[in-house]
Amino acid sequence: DRVGEITILALVFGLIGAKIFDTFENWNSFVQDPSTIFSVSGLTFYGGLIFASLAIWWYARRHKIGFWHLNDAAAPSLMLAYAVGRIGCQVSGDGDWGIPNHNPKPFSWLPDWMWAYNYPHNVNEVDSPIPGCVGKYCSQLQEAAYPTPFYETLICLVLFGILWALRKRLKVPGTLFAIYLMLNGIERFFIEKIRVNTRINLFGFQPTQAEVISTLLFLSGLILFIYLNRKAKPTILPSPK
Template sequence: MYPNLYYAFKDLFGIEINGLKLVNSFGFFVALSFILSAWILTLELRRKQGLGLFVHTEEKIKIGEPASLSELITNGLLGFIFGYKIIGAFTIKNALDDPQSFILSGEGNLLTGMLTALVFGILKWWEKKKVQLEKPEERIIRIWPQDRVGDIVIYAALFGFLGAKIFHNLENWNEFAADPIGSLIAFSGLTFYGGLICAGAAIIWYAKKHKISLIPMLDAFAPTMMFAYAFGRIGCQISGDGDWGIANPTPNPYSWLPDFMWSYTYPHNVLGEGVPIPGCTGPFCNQLAIPVYPTPLYELIICFVLFGVLWFFRNKIKVPGQLFSIYLVLNGIERFFIEKIRVNTEYDIPFNPTQAELISAGLVIAGITGFYYFKKVKPSI
């Protein structure tokens, strides 16, 4: 396992770069998944524009203005945070030994924070100065849905993270009640369906606000979200973030299957779970006492295959809304069955379901209903 990129580079390339201790492996792959998913979404929205499923909107912009006070303050604030924490981490003794605790603390370097704030402010002033006009002009520009992908991704990331934290704490209420502040600011503890629901609501609101045809946009999101989930699970597997399965001490019964794909102890996992690894010193020196099913590995493989299925059929399914309906069904089935071998909190009601099992069952029902609804009723797009 590689809790952060420092350990990955040390193991794979034999080089030690202390600054990489600040880059959490899980966060790195989640960030990559957003970047690559944004590219996939742009391709799909552009393709659907070519099919005449979207129309543009017009917006009035003003060009040639100097940097405003609010822009200078915003850039300066961002620069201060970057200098105070990120650059400051290299100037404070032992800060990189536990980057997460350092980032969440109030500790930092005031001097580097102030200098970086000044640099960021000057760069923003110079950026606007280069295109400043003697007399600012107003122009009307056309904006298509694919031009808004950057904003859409930001909304998805922000509300997805918020929803993931809320649903995780609802699912693990006792842990939250025991330490509310720690549960809210911890980097771990995220529930995918919470993120999906809240991000979905935010994106629907955004689409309506900017007059983007909703149903074609949801179809464009179908392969995009499956890809994002699959790629994000790479981070779960590599970092060992606790999204593993139930205990599986049974020896591998399949000669063709590598042992780590049958059961795994997640050595050097980012949570520090398990027992000490003999001979290991420093942080992240634990591994699980009993091997478990590597469910993140199973999910990333399955969901990449499902992404391929959705990508293949995106040109063949002509009824708007049906591709998104298929996504809901595939996503729900995959998650429902992986829950059977995954560690999760069960509700104390008949059948003892997990939160994800209840939501995934609802997604399957919604997907099947939607598929036949869109087939019979042409949606207003």
């Protein structure tokens, strides 16, 4: 009965969180043009995930709904939604591409764009003008880059299949969501190695914002998985003498 309310709540707070995280990730651009805070472009997935999760937690607690059951039900859909969303990133060329790829193509039958792509007519309108193109969206990358959104779509479709297969096998509420957090964290952490992103200074290291959050997500999922399974184990009382 409350699916509509939960969906709207997650959507609204997810968009707010995605925009806030993107603003902090691209702070210099925001300072130059504060009006970008109202733009629908530039959204960070992890910001949306965190804010939406907090909103759903508050809603579930207020209405006495099983929070972990709710998260388990959403886990496969979250992975699938991420995979589908990355298709949009690949097609539009919104800046989520990888670093330049100068490596030779490993398989001759592989289409060039699956290995290195210059994102012609990208919505960010960055890099080199396309000869003969007039008007908006007439730019392409000078150096073909790893099509990381495409890779993430493939990986997350596989991870969705894993979560879908596990959904009826796990008996402890919350463990499917914990596995989702771990899988999402692993996927994003390693894709960041070939992805263009802003780096931050953190205790002498220079990780990307996504690397930090993905690491925290993995650790949170691992701790949650262990905690929930230990909590679910029946307590063995000593036998009466």
